[in-house]
Structures are given as C-alpha cells and as structure tokens.
Amino acid sequence: MTKSATSGGRKFVPGALLLLAAVAAFSPARADAIVASRSATRAQSLSVLSGGGPIPVVCLTPLIESLRQDPATGTPASRRALALLQSESSLLGERRVMDRDGTSIRYSVDRMSFDRVDPMDGDGDGLPDVVEAVLDGLAATRRLLVDQMGLPGPGPADVVLAKLGGGIDGYLVPPGRRDGKPLLMIEAAPRGGAAVARNAVIHQFAHAAALAAGPAIPVQFGEALATWAVFRLSGGPDARVAGLLAERLERLDAGLATDDLALSAGNAAWFAYLDEAYGLTAVSLAVEELSTGAAPATALDRALRRAVGEPFNAAFRDFHLWSVLTGGRADGQHFSFADRLPSPSFAATVDGLPALSVQADPPVSGLGAAQILFRPWESSGGMNLRFEGEIGSRWETDLLLVDPRGHVRRLALPLSTEARGEVTVPLNRVAEAILLVRNLDGDGRSSHRYTWSAYRDPDYPCEISSVDVRGAELPAGAVLVTWETASESALAGFNVLRRREGSLDEIRINPIGVPPLGDAATAAAYQFLDTTAAPGVRYVYRIEAVTPEGLSSFSESLASGPATPLP
Numbered sequence: 001m002t003k004s005a006t007s008g009g010r011k012f013v014p015g016a017l018l019l020l021a022a023v024a025a026f027s028p029a030r031a032d033a034i035v036a037s038r039s040a041t042r043a044q045s046l047s048v049l050s051g052g053g054p055i056p057v058v059c060l061t062p063l064i065e066s067l068r069q070d071p072a073t074g075t076p077a078s079r080r081a082l083a084l085l086q087s088e089s090s091l092l093g094e095r096r097v098m099d100r101d102g103t104s105i106r107y108s109v110d111r112m113s114f115d116r117v118d119p120m121d122g123d124g125d126g127l128p129d130v131v132e133a134v135l136d137g138l139a140a141t142r143r144l145l146v147d148q149m150g151l152p153g154p155g156p157a158d159v160v161l162a163k164l165g166g167g168i169d170g171y172l173v174p175p176g177r178r179d180g181k182p183l184l185m186i187e188a189a190p191r192g193g194a195a196v197a198r199n200a201v202i203h204q205f206a207h208a209a210a211l212a213a214g215p216a217i218p219v220q221f222g223e224a225l226a227t228w229a230v231f232r233l234s235g236g237p238d239a240r241v242a243g244l245l246a247e248r249l250e251r252l253d254a255g256l257a258t259d260d261l262a263l264s265a266g267n268a269a270w271f272a273y274l275d276e277a278y279g280l281t282a283v284s285l286a287v288e289e290l291s292t293g294a295a296p297a298t299a300l301d302r303a304l305r306r307a308v309g310e311p312f313n314a315a316f317r318d319f320h321l322w323s324v325l326t327g328g329r330a331d332g333q334h335f336s337f338a339d340r341l342p343s344p345s346f347a348a349t350v351d352g353l354p355a356l357s358v359q360a361d362p363p364v365s366g367l368g369a370a371q372i373l374f375r376p377w378e379s380s381g382g383m384n385l386r387f388e389g390e391i392g393s394r395w396e397t398d399l400l401l402v403d404p405r406g407h408v409r410r411l412a413l414p415l416s417t418e419a420r421g422e423v424t425v426p427l428n429r430v431a432e433a434i435l436l437v438r439n440l441d442g443d444g445r446s447s448h449r450y451t452w453s454a455y456r457d458p459d460y461p462c463e464i465s466s467v468d469v470r471g472a473e474l475p476a477g478a479v480l481v482t483w484e485t486a487s488e489s490a491l492a493g494f495n496v497l498r499r500r501e502g503s504l505d506e507i508r509i510n511p512i513g514v515p516p517l518g519d520a521a522t523a524a525a526y527q528f529l530d531t532t533a534a535p536g537v538r539y540v541y542r543i544e545a546v547t548p549e550g551l552s553s554f555s556e557s558l559a560s561g562p563a564t565p566l567p
Helices: 016-025 028-049 061-069 076-086 129-148 194-213 219-232 239-250 261-266 268-278 280-290 296-308 312-324
Strands: 005-007 010-012 094-098 104-108 158-162 170-173 183-187 348-351 355-358 368-375 382-389 395-402 408-412 420-426 432-439 450-457 462-471 479-488 493-500 524-530 539-546 552-554
Touching (some): 028 061, 061 076, 061 170, 061 261, 076 170, 104 129, 170 194, 194 219, 219 239, 219 261, 219 268, 239 261, 261 268, 268 296, 280 296, 312 368, 312 395, 312 432, 382 395, 395 420
Parallel strands (some): 104 158, 158 183, 348 368
Antiparallel strands (some): 094 104, 170 183, 355 450, 368 432, 382 450, 462 479, 493 539, 539 552
16 A cells, blocks of 8 residues: 655655656755745845835834735835735745644744754754744733733634744734735744744734734734733843833834834833733723724723723823833832833933023924923922923823932923913922923824923022020920011911931921911911920921922921920
8 A cells, every 4th residue: 555644735655756756846956946936035025015124123014014004005016025925835845733723833844945943852842942932922922812811813823934034033914815814924043042933923923913803903003012912921021122112212202103113112111001000901902992993092092991990191191100210210110121221311401490491302292202301409499390382282291309319209280271381399309300291182193392491489488587496484395386487489388397306207296287377478477386295305396388289398407405304
C-alpha cells in the first residue's frame, strides 16, 4: 500500500519517479526563485504602504487601517499593495499549529525558506520557542480583551510568521480574503527573540479585537489599545514603549485625536489611566463607544458616564495631573510606571516674579493639554495668576502648588465664559506652582493659544503688623494671644496654632475659626485666650490666616513663658 503524509500542504509519496519529480519541482534554483518572488512582492507592498521610508512605530496596521477606512486617501499603488498583502500565499516548507479557538499559526523551519523561524525548541515539545510564544500571546490577549473585558472576539484568525523587514514587528490585514479571517503577519525573526514575537501577536490581536468591536474605531485609538495591551500583559512598558509614552505626555498639546503615528501609540497612556483609575470596564466601554464612529470627545464622554458616572472633562483633568507626576515627580500614587518615564516638560518655565506671556507658548489642540512651571523664589505675600484663552475653544485650568517637601495640592482656577480667570495664592510654603491648561474642543483638531501673567502681591492674604503672647491675669495659667492686621483681603478667617517648645507637633487651639474683621483699607485687632495651657510648659504660638480656598499664610512664631511657675 502506498502511504502519504502532509506537512504544510506538501505531499511526500514513496517511489523513485515521484521523488525525482519532487526534487525537480523544488530544485534549489526554482525554490529560491519562488521565495524571492514572494518575499519581493511582500517587501514592495510594505514599502509602498509605509511611503518608502521608516515608520515611527513597529506596527504597520494604522497605515493599512487608514487606507481601508478611507480608500480615497490612498494611491492606486497603495490600494494594489493592500490587495497583494491580503493574498499572502503559503510559506516554503510551511507548518501549521492551531490554538484552542481555531486560529492557525503558519510558520516554516525549512532551511531553504526565506521566512524561516529560529528552530530553537527549549522544552523539546516539537514546537519552536517563537511559535510557543505566539500561542501564549494569543491566549493571554484573548483572556484580557474577550474574557475579562467583554470585547467581541475577532474569531479564528490566520497568523503567519514571515520576514517583514524594515523594523516592522507585525501588521493586521482585516477580513476581506476568501476565508473571511483576519490575517496577522508577525516578524519571523524578531531582533528581541520569542518575547518580541509574543508582544507582536498581542499587539495585532488587540487590533483585530478593536475592529471586531466596530470597524469605525479611530485609527489612533486602535493603535493605542494595542500598545496598552502589550505592556498590560508584559508587566509594564519596555524601553521602547516607555519612550512612546514619554513622547506622548511631552507632546500632550497635540491632543488625543492626533494623526501622528508615534503619538497615537503613546495614547496607550490614556487607556492605562482608565485602567488604573477606574478599571477594565472603563477601557472596554471606551473601545465600544469609540468604535461607533462618534467624535472622540463624545465617545469618551459617553463611556465614562456609563462606567463611573463622570464626564470626560473630569477624567481628562485627572489624566493631566497624572501626566505631570512622572519621573522625579512620581509619587507612587498615580501611573504604576511613572518612575520609568522622564520628568514632565513644560511649555514655559518661570523663575521669579513678575512674568508675562502673550500667546507665546505653543498652541494647544483640542483634547490637548500643556503646563507652565512657576518658581516664585518668594516666601511671603501671594502670587496673583491670570489666564486668558483664545476665543473659539473651551478651556479649563488648574493650579498645582508644590511645597518644599514635594507635596502637591491642586487648586481649581475657574474661567468665565470669555475664558478668563484669576487666582491669588499665599506664597508661604510654595516652592513651585504649575499651571495646567486644557483645550476641551470636541473636534480634537483645531489648536488655539493662550495668555498668562503672574505677579507678587506683598500683602496677600493679609498684612499682620504685630503678634503678642503673654500670660493672662485671669483665669490663672491662661495665655493671651493678640495680633493686629494692617490690611486684609480674601480671608476666610484665622486660627491660633500652638506647639510645645522643642516639638514639631502643632495643633489648632481655637475650636472655631476667628472671623476676619478688616479689609484692604481697614486695620483690625484680635485676641484669643488660651485656657488649655498646661502648667509649667513653655509654648510657641503663631497665627494662621486662611483663604476661602483653604490655603494658609502664617505669622512669625512667638514663645510664651511657663503658664504657671514650676514649684
């Protein structure tokens, strides 16, 4: 009986005539010609789609998706290139392995194959390590995106490990071939070995899942989701992805809806924020709403309201805060990978006051943000900060106050309908102030400029002209604290603070705030009787002036004598 077996579509039949025929059919010269033709066709198609030069990311899918979503933007050559990629033929010496969901992985270890993978099989199970890494990546991505997040699965796919070149790790050809399956092309010999192949298939499967959610998902957010999935499943961003995230946060003024390919990949920071701040449900709802084809601002607003009952503006406000708490400013409470990124960059850095910028900083695109750093170099008085955004955009601003120990407090800076706002803050214990500026324009495309100014107000929030501490006659042992102000502005009230001499533990001893009595032109005098002073203890007192925003300015400290002489 004649027996036959198949290996990747090639049939081997005993018998001299058929063996000679096989040798003739696949002689080295002819095999080389077939391989060269196939590889040249693929290489030429990839070159056409990438514009003939290097691309800023290792994934070609965004370029393919842009052409698919809007064929009119492509050239006849690019449309032909896409058609050629959709008809990827069998590999020389092709082998196949199926995962549990019916996805096939095609590869070759044939020495004559241009697309040959490294045959290294560390565990001796008959599968090359790179193929096992691809299988593992497929399973991990399916668990995350489909099982945990509830995104629709792309169904059985066709994964091909082949030489792509040009620094490309992979790309996705959407369903459109005869078998109706998405085609995931993965670099057969990645420079980083099996781990890079795993990341590449995670990336492309995430693209396929995004398209399964809805083919109208914006290209930039599909690339962002794919990049996020890779480092979500790999224990954090590697050096390359960290660079993309850093560039994205550095150029946040370009807006989330940017067409820049590298910045689109860096939008993974947005999905990382949604994941870490709200959970995977927020990420999946964002993908679902974006896939409807709605404008990004509208889609993200709907997703966040569904997920956590908050509007997009509130989430974007927090995202902006997270984006500046990186590198040397990381506090361990925001991005889990913040310390792997560089410290934030600023549209402007101001040393000393006063300062003025009339539309001198780079413009901010819709759904974009920028920040300005102020170092007042003053410890008394207040800093008055004014902002005015160019008409035609919806602006939002905040102010971060950083004390000498690096602790950060965020203060809202409300704007009028004319996009103007003003705030004054006490400079006591303010080492830095960071103005956060956001353009909430819904179209995400237009960019606008803004103006700001800052100056020191020496008498803000009040001018304390004197403080006195002395023992009271009645009741015995009490301490009388008095103070006077020459002027007051924007005060909520005063507190009397006390600590034991030699101790740093300070407490407020007035049960309710002391209301302000003066104004900018009227002096006022105050007194407070401390009846809780312990006998024989020397205390240090000072006055805290509190603004309506809850910010503080302090008087000098004065010590009392012992409330009651020691025996």
